Amino acid sequence: MAMLGKRRTPSTRARAQGSQGAESPLPQAITPGALVIERLAHDGRGVTRSVVGKTVFVDRALPGEQVEIAVHRERRRFDEAHVRRRLIDAATRVTPPCEHYERCGGCDLQHMAIEAQRDHKRQVLTELLARQGIEPPRTVDLLSGRDAGYRRRARLGVKVSRDGEVHLGFRVRGSDQLIDIDSCYVLAPSLAALLQPLRRQLQSLAAPRHVGHIELLAGDDGAAHVIVRQLRSVPEDARRWAEFATRERLALALREGREAPVLRWLGGPGAAPASLTTRVDAGGQPISLGFEPGDFLQVNAEINQQLIDRAREWLELDASERLLDLFAGIGNFALSLAPDVDRVTAVEGSQAMVERLNDNARCNGFETVEARQADLSTVDGLLETWLAEHDVVVLDPPRDGADAICRRLGASAASRVLYVSCDPASLARDAAHLRENGFCLERLAIADMFPHTAHLESMVLFSRGTATAVGGRDSAATRRDRR
Numbered sequence: 001m002a003m004l005g006k007r008r009t010p011s012t013r014a015r016a017q018g019s020q021g022a023e024s025p026l027p028q029a030i031t032p033g034a035l036v037i038e039r040l041a042h043d044g045r046g047v048t049r050s051v052v053g054k055t056v057f058v059d060r061a062l063p064g065e066q067v068e069i070a071v072h073r074e075r076r077r078f079d080e081a082h083v084r085r086r087l088i089d090a091a092t093r094v095t096p097p098c099e100h101y102e103r104c105g106g107c108d109l110q111h112m113a114i115e116a117q118r119d120h121k122r123q124v125l126t127e128l129l130a131r132q133g134i135e136p137p138r139t140v141d142l143l144s145g146r147d148a149g150y151r152r153r154a155r156l157g158v159k160v161s162r163d164g165e166v167h168l169g170f171r172v173r174g175s176d177q178l179i180d181i182d183s184c185y186v187l188a189p190s191l192a193a194l195l196q197p198l199r200r201q202l203q204s205l206a207a208p209r210h211v212g213h214i215e216l217l218a219g220d221d222g223a224a225h226v227i228v229r230q231l232r233s234v235p236e237d238a239r240r241w242a243e244f245a246t247r248e249r250l251a252l253a254l255r256e257g258r259e260a261p262v263l264r265w266l267g268g269p270g271a272a273p274a275s276l277t278t279r280v281d282a283g284g285q286p287i288s289l290g291f292e293p294g295d296f297l298q299v300n301a302e303i304n305q306q307l308i309d310r311a312r313e314w315l316e317l318d319a320s321e322r323l324l325d326l327f328a329g330i331g332n333f334a335l336s337l338a339p340d341v342d343r344v345t346a347v348e349g350s351q352a353m354v355e356r357l358n359d360n361a362r363c364n365g366f367e368t369v370e371a372r373q374a375d376l377s378t379v380d381g382l383l384e385t386w387l388a389e390h391d392v393v394v395l396d397p398p399r400d401g402a403d404a405i406c407r408r409l410g411a412s413a414a415s416r417v418l419y420v421s422c423d424p425a426s427l428a429r430d431a432a433h434l435r436e437n438g439f440c441l442e443r444l445a446i447a448d449m450f451p452h453t454a455h456l457e458s459m460v461l462f463s464r465g466t467a468t469a470v471g472g473r474d475s476a477a478t479r480r481d482r483r
């Protein structure tokens with residue numbers, strides 16, 4: 001249950017807020033009884049200070065807003081609160097487009113204008129780099145697209161309450177409970193259209209408790225694919241799922257069993273693809289990427305294509321160069337960049353994805369691409385050899401970043417490192433390692449892969465030596481001369 005905010009007089013509160021300094025963009029007049037939100041934290045929460053100067057993170061409050069808050073969690077160094085009443089709105093506040101926004105934990109920035117969300121992301125990244133003493137380039141590119149219907153994959157929770165009621169949806173914000181959603185602003189339309197039929201279907205099952213969760217995937221043509229995590233096999237329900245797939249004209253698979261689950265596509269007209277495929281464009285050359293449920297797939301196809309285009313533009317690859325793609329997945333970057341280079345070594349931790357990547361290379365006619373399996377959290381002799389043999393390194397690590405690799409890149413043969421990041425803090429840490437190893441940050445882009453969430457994706461180009469003053473980079477010819 002929420003605790004009420006600590007009592008304080010309007011004058012002490014105003015004094016506390018007034019101590020923010022002359023640079024604060026806050027309005028001069030502070031409504032009696034209000035706290036003023038000073039800035040946004042990296043996770044998108046508003047930040048203010050209590051009368052005793054303690055930091056308070058306030059859910060869904062925006063810089064410049066005057067609010068009354070209720071503290072719901074006290075910690076030693078900061079409190080967490082929510083807004084009880086908004087007295088003055090920020091100019092950046094908008095009406096959230098999703099009806100479930102107040103409770104759903106899926107998005108956390110829908111109350112902020114989309115341009116302001118993107119400015120916030122840019123500021124978070126440049127701030128984190130600045131803390132490492134790294135100056136961002138004069139221009140920070142923005143890769144952005146549709147803010148609605150962009151999610152082509154999602155995992156929905158399934159829960160059956162004690163009274164037998166079936167719930168399907170995302171987690172309630174800050175809770176383990178599920179919110180039943182029947183629409184979703186960010187989900188691909190073909191997937192959002194399935195929310196109601198899926199809940200009805202779950203309600204009709206003999207044993208809905210044996211369903212763990214449901215994964216949704218939209219193909220490039222929008223066609224929906226459903227993967228049901230069936231914790232224990234229930235033949236009667238498998239029959240009902242097959243009927244559902246036929247009725248809804250979609251591909252549906254059961255992932256059955258607790259230990260070592262097995263994927264089984266169910267039949268029916270318009271159902272059961274032999275494999276799933278997505279396409280990317282490599283400078284006019286279409287590349288087809290086969291994948292399986294459970295493989296990593298970039299959530300937002302439009303932004304993924306922009307990442308690929310920008311990577312090609314920034315890297316200015318040479319047909320004589322050798323490219324090392326680390327954390328390669330099913331070959332998204334490896335195969336998109338393969339037409340521009342002499343050969344590609346793609347390294348990935350999951351053996352299943354390594355096999356898929358090799359298949360994808362074969363299907364697209366690339367004999368110059370080789371996929372290898374390795375754990376990239378440590379650097380061993382094999383990786384040292386790869387680093388010594390390649391001219392360009394692409395890194396697209398998970399949230400932990402690529403600490404061990406970036407510490408070693410100084411001893412590599414690489415002239416450029418393209419770092420695709422899903423965590424700005426680990427990127428900033430790794431950027432510092434790269435600088436210590438003689439690399440300069442040349443280009444920086446914010447990729448708005450997940451609009452309406454605080455999740456921040458970015459792409460950075462590092463080059464050996466000093467970034468040139470004009471345009472910030474050397475030409476491919478100059479780089480070749482340097483080598």
Ligand SMILES: C[S@@+](CC[C@H](N)C(=O)[O-])C[C@H]1O[C@@H](n2cnc3c(N)ncnc32)[C@H](O)[C@@H]1O
Nearest residue numbers: 296327328329332348349374375376377396398
């Ligand atoms: C953010 S995804 C990027 C995949 C790919 N570059 C793409 O664009 O689709 C990160 C990839 O790193 C892989 N990975 C995670 N930890 C790893 C590790 N310790 N060693 C090797 N690969 C790892 C994951 O399986 C995943 O495919």
